[in-house]
Amino acid sequence: MRSYFFCIIWVVAVAATDSNPDATSIFNGEGCANDQLFQTRIRPQIQQLASNVQRIIDHVMSANESGRTYRQLAEFVDRFGSRLTGTKNLEDSIDYMIDLLKQEGHDNVHGEPVQVPKWTRGNEWARMIKPRDKKLNILGLGYSEGTNGQTIEAPIVVVRNFTELEQKAGLIPGKIVVYNFKYESYGKQAIYRHSGASRAAKFGAVAAMIRSLTPFSIDSPHTGMQSYDVNVTKIPAISITTEDADLFQRFSDRNEEVIVQIYSENHNEKDKGISRNTVSDVRGEKYPNEIVLVSGHIDSWDVGQGASDDGAGAFISWRALSVIKKLGLRPKRTLRSVLWTGEEFGLIGVYDYIKKHRNELKDYVIAMESDIGTFTPRGITYSGKNSTSQCTLWEILQLMHPINATTLTISTEGSDVQAFYENGVPISSLDTANDKYFYFHHTQGDTMTVEQPDDLDKCQALWTSVSYALAMLDDRLSR
Amino acid sequence: MRSYFFCIIWVVAVAATDSNPDATSIFNGEGCANDQLFQTRIRPQIQQLASNVQRIIDHVMSANESGRTYRQLAEFVDRFGSRLTGTKNLEDSIDYMIDLLKQEGHDNVHGEPVQVPKWTRGNEWARMIKPRDKKLNILGLGYSEGTNGQTIEAPIVVVRNFTELEQKAGLIPGKIVVYNFKYESYGKQAIYRHSGASRAAKFGAVAAMIRSLTPFSIDSPHTGMQSYDVNVTKIPAISITTEDADLFQRFSDRNEEVIVQIYSENHNEKDKGISRNTVSDVRGEKYPNEIVLVSGHIDSWDVGQGASDDGAGAFISWRALSVIKKLGLRPKRTLRSVLWTGEEFGLIGVYDYIKKHRNELKDYVIAMESDIGTFTPRGITYSGKNSTSQCTLWEILQLMHPINATTLTISTEGSDVQAFYENGVPISSLDTANDKYFYFHHTQGDTMTVEQPDDLDKCQALWTSVSYALAMLDDRLSR
Known part of the structure; x- marks a missing residue:
């Protein structure tokens, strides 16, 4: 179907496509009607979530809030510009994010140190x-x-x-x-x-x-x-x-x-540098050890502003937690935002994270990532093969009718989150009308001009809604 | 309808649009059925031309010839690159063209000197x-x-x-x-x-x-x-x-x-330079003093290759004469190709030409220009208000069905040819699917990569056919 891939993990992506040409396909809800577990237990739970999901959408798209993701992202990328791994500027931007996430009331805000290479242009x-x-x-x-x-x-x-x-x-x-x-x-x-x-x-x-x-x-x-x-x-x-x-x-x-x-x-450079993955949570009330992870990478290439790759992905991810906090919603599972570092130099941040958190990965419900554009959203991708889980995500996406982003695509594609997939955690990517993504990718043209406030609002509403719903269902996604 | 204009004549163009909002409209042949002059005299002549027009289209699109305009243009712009007014490089490229037009067997090949400014980046x-x-x-x-x-x-x-x-x-x-x-x-x-x-x-x-x-x-x-x-x-x-x-x-x-x-x-620079308009003809056999003029400008900005603006327009113009020569067609009127100089610095070449040829302008049937892209052709524009002339052009364009370029748009838009319009000569522009024209216009991206061989062939076939037909009709276009 779609043939694009992500920032740098082309080797994995090519291999996945070559070995399984059906890896990417649209899921249309087939089989869900006969899925007893889905019909009797999960679907009713999703229906109960509908009103809160609608609140999320209404809030993000409201006159007061609309454009907020765009504005906050613009303030960030206008202030720091590009954020190359190994530079002081990237670390300054991470300090800014840690302060901001604390101001936003996130729990457990901290940077996790990662050794990174220093390459100088x-x-x-x-x-x-x-x-x-x-x-x-x-x-x-x-x-x-x-x-x-x-x-x-x-x-x-x-x-x-x-x-x-x-x-x-x-x-x-x-x-x-x-x-x-x-x-x-x-x-x-x-x-x-x-x-x-x-x-x-x-x-x-x-x-x-x-x-x-x-x-x-x-x-x-x-x-x-x-x-x-x-x-x-x-x-x-x-x-x-x-x-x-x-x-x-x-x-x-x-x-x-x-x-x-x-x-x-x-x-x-001979010396390595130290960067940080930026972690923050909304702690789960019922299953705090189970984690729904949303993410994007904060580092960028040293050209443009790193707005599309991947400022916007990082911002809709942490802002999902902020929206949930703001609405006073109390997820059952822990919602975690991670802003990866060192992505452009070989997924350095995420692999370090995996190494340090390996023992907890069994409790990760899903690793979500936005790193292939935040244009008009279509829906999400999902890597998991379990059909009940596919029905679950599909049903959640039907709540996205107000923003016309209801498409579930079964796909193992991903960039940072490939590291989770390799370790058994299902992954999901934001799916948008990104035909022009590679026009700007890794160029001086990767600026706020690529981003549109209304599209970012819709991506924000979708990303927040899906992660919230997955953090609420008592039946967690089967892998 | 369309709201784009040409290289630099925005003042004229804006004025034209503001004073007459209906200046641009598609002509659909209305009224032609009742136009006695058109029906009884002109239409039969056009029908007689149909076989030669088809020969032109078949020749340009044939396996042997297809891609020739692209290849010749590429050889030219690859050799010279950009051709800024006032530079030796532009003059070298004009020498090259004069030699080439002689080799191609054009008549009356010569440069007409024009004083031009020298601006240096x-x-x-x-x-x-x-x-x-x-x-x-x-x-x-x-x-x-x-x-x-x-x-x-x-x-x-x-x-x-x-x-x-x-x-x-x-x-x-x-x-x-x-x-x-x-x-x-x-x-x-x-x-x-x-x-x-x-x-x-x-x-x-x-x-x-x-x-x-x-x-x-x-x-x-x-x-x-x-x-x-x-x-x-x-x-x-x-x-x-x-x-x-x-x-x-x-x-x-x-x-x-x-x-x-x-x-x-x-x-x-304080000193002026000398450049040249490059003129060549296929002499008319019956009405040699009457001129059907096809044109584009040979100068460009000093960025990119000047392939789209306006190498391609210049090339389909002079190549129209070459195709007619090659096919052994003998137009009744003189077909003249002019490659204008100094366009980007204020239509300097064309105004000089007008000054020198003012007394002959009564004998110009039409001044045609391609300077707004050579993408997939739609047809041509025409400025003339005489309804019989509009019917004539419309009927000629119906012969373009094989290349799907039959649209006649009534419009006074033009760049170099505006100078003719101001002096009473009807003007015509090549009309193509040029939505992306201004993406590349006056940038480093104005290169052969913008041009497509098949589109250039179609533009070539259209441009040659229309100019040939207008040089053949015994009833010349009324103004």
């Missing part, structure tokens, strides 16, 4: 100098090394895929490899960004330039994480725009030599 | 330094002066429109005015780009930053022409992205002071 530029002079609009990729104070100058070799890379192996020593793949989806082609440099280095390339992962561009380079294989020269890995990739392809097709210069001070 | 940058540090993605506007070797540092005053500018007059001395209008259409809001600097300078502003003219952005600044009023200080005029305009607005709404630094070496 220094000055960087690239030019085509033959057949004519042209500045290239580039972004070095995360974890990429620079050019050691030198300017690399070399002809390019354009390849459309790894097969062509191998076919052109003899041409590559001393050259800059340009990957100009055909973009089908983020999940399918992210392998070029992630592994392209090392694969080119094996054949003797001096740098790799990778087409930006997007279906649409206004000469916009997209950064993102790459990683080096062991025992391979760490050559610079650079994102170029789709326009320049197309240009290089055309020169290549005409057998015109292209020479490019690259200069980059990007580098990995 | 030097180094330029801007930063927000308060409330936090942020590089701004900017483009100085054409004809703008720079900062005289200094860095301007000043607080900003954000205004949504000229009324707000006047209301805030007392705040403006010594400040940088930011225009953050609501974009409705290029035609409606281009006044801010064009006149914003001088209007702000009158109130004592030290610079003006103008929101980019676009409905969509990935942090993309759009350049374009501005002009200074006489007797007003020539302050720097700078385009900022919609995202930064939104950011400044939010800071302003929160009463947070924003301080910006601007540095710019942009300047107008």
Whole structure:
């Protein structure tokens, strides 16, 4: 069905899709009518929750409250801008969040320290100098090394895929490899960004330039994480725009030599830094040890404002708890908000969290995440295979008719929450009309301009309602 | 109906729309059945042309020929890149075109010299330094002066429109005015780009930053022409992205002071340059003095490749003559292709042409122009009020059914060809599905990636067919 994936977990996502092409499907309530447990015990409980869910929707969409998520998010991202892992700015923004969550009356507000890498983008530029002079609009990729104070100058070799890379192996020593793949989806082609440099280095390339992962561009380079294989020269890995990739392809097709210069001070620091996952709760009154987790990541790339990726996901998550507090609702289970750190550098925060909380994971009902856009909401995804649980979520989503977000999609896709899925906890993602998500993803265009107040309100209402309902049902979701 | 306008002639376009709200309307053939002249004389002639028009379409879309316009355009813009008025690069590209048009067998190939201004973009940058540090993605506007070797540092005053500018007059001395209008259409809001600097300078502003003219952005600044009023200080005029305009607005709404630094070496040279309009013909066999003119402009802004604005328009125009030559068709009137120069700096080439050819204008049947995108074609526009002429064009467009481009829109809109309209010559523009035209307009994203080979073929077939038919009808279009 949908073929997009999440910030960086393309390896998992591709594997999941390849091994099970039916992994993603719309659930239409089939079978629920004959599900005795669902019909006799769970459905009546959901019906009892309907009035409080309606209160949540009415409150979030009310004249007084509407636009609040947008405004609070704007105040945050306007103040801090981008929040790269390993920077003081990210830690300042986490301090701000901890203060804010305390002001909002959340319980158990604290940061959980996480060791993180420090990667620094220094000055960087690239030019085509033959057949004519042209500045290239580039972004070095995360974890990429620079050019050691030198300017690399070399002809390019354009390849459309790894097969062509191998076919052109003899041409590559001393050259800059340009990957100009055909973009089908983020999940399918992210392998070029992630592994392209090392694969080119094996054949003797001096740098790799990778087409930006997007279906649409206004000469916009997209950064993102790459990683080096062991025992391979760490050559610079650079994102170029789709326009320049197309240009290089055309020169290549005409057998015109292209020479490019690259200069980059990007580098990995030897020292690690300390960041924090930001945790806060609304403590459950009846089953306090059982946890419904809502989350987004607070770190971002160092371009744009990190508004869409993933300020908005983080904000609808913690604000779900605030809305519940404000309405005086008292969930039976603990609602936990986590603002992950280090997501963009390899899900560092969530894996640290899993390590520290492993023994509690049996009590996690669900790990919810918003990290693929907060456009007009359609509904949610859910990874669990238990049909009663699917009926339960589907029935809850039918309460979302007022905001037209009733679609339940069965899918194992996720970014941070994949770490929970790997550990047996069902996961769920916010599902929105995100056709343009990758237009802005990891670019200077990831700003508040991508976000719309009304869409954020609807996402907020949905996210709050679903997490509240799951924290209230006496029959917790079966896995 | 449609509310877009053309490269720079927003003053004329706005005036036209304001004075006559019905200026743009779809013509549906009404009245043609009762038009005796059309029915008895013209329609039969068009029916006789049908087979040759079909040959044109078949040829352009054939397996051997398809993609040729795209490929030739790509070779041109890849070789020269952007072609700013006043640069040697533009003149080199004109030399290339003159050689190419001779090779293509056009008649009367020559350049007509035109004196043009030389405006130079030097180094330029801007930063927000308060409330936090942020590089701004900017483009100085054409004809703008720079900062005289200094860095301007000043607080900003954000205004949504000229009324707000006047209301805030007392705040403006010594400040940088930011225009953050609501974009409705290029035609409606281009006044801010064009006149914003001088209007702000009158109130004592030290610079003006103008929101980019676009409905969509990935942090993309759009350049374009501005002009200074006489007797007003020539302050720097700078385009900022919609995202930064939104950011400044939010800071302003929160009463947070924003301080910006601007540095710019942009300047107008004292010396004028010489450029050329590039003229070529297929000489008419029966009425050689009567001219059907097809055109686009060869100059571009100094960003991107000038592929969409207006390389593609120029290429489908001269290639219309090449297709007719190639097919051995012998038009009765002279088909003339003109590649205008200096369009982006105020229609300089076309006005020079008008001046030199004024006495011949009575013999111009029509001045056709493609300068608003070459996306999937819908048809053409036509400015003429004579109903028989409207029926004639409508009937010709019915031959475009094979490429689904049969729509005749009555409209006086145009860019370069406005100069003909002002002198009594009916004008026509290529009409395509150009919803995204202003996404790329005057940005680094104006590259071949905007163009699609199949769309260009269809535009080529349409443009060639219409101009050929108008050169063939013994009854020339009445004005």
